Amino acid sequence: MELRGAETSGGNALRLSDEVKTACDCVEFSWKQESPDGVRLPLYxxxxxxxxxxxxxFAVSPATAFYERGVALVANSALS
Structure with a gap:
């Protein structure tokens, strides 16, 4: 899995990155009822x-910068 346009900064937080792609070595998904503050990013x-x-x-600040940069996650980078 890859993160495009951002990198992790611990837990559920992200920060913008100058790198085009950042590899996500270990990913754990969990579903919760509550909606955290932050941004919803697409997983392609x-x-x-x-x-x-x-x-x-994801917990990010400011959310608009992530949308402007087109930050997204890519599940299968081997075939992209």
Whole structure:
């Protein structure tokens, strides 16, 4: 899995990055009822961003910068 346009900064937090791609070695998903403050980022199946899998919530600030940069996650980077 790759993070495009950002990098992790511990836990559920992200920060913008100058790197185009950041590898995510270990990923754990959990589903919760409450909606955390922050941003919902798309998770695409492949790097071409044609097939949206879902969107995931992350703690970021400011959220608008992440949308402007087009930050997204890519599930299968081997076929992108």
């Amino acid at each position: 199946l492949y790097g071409d961003r044609r097939q949206l899998v879902t969107s995931l919530a």
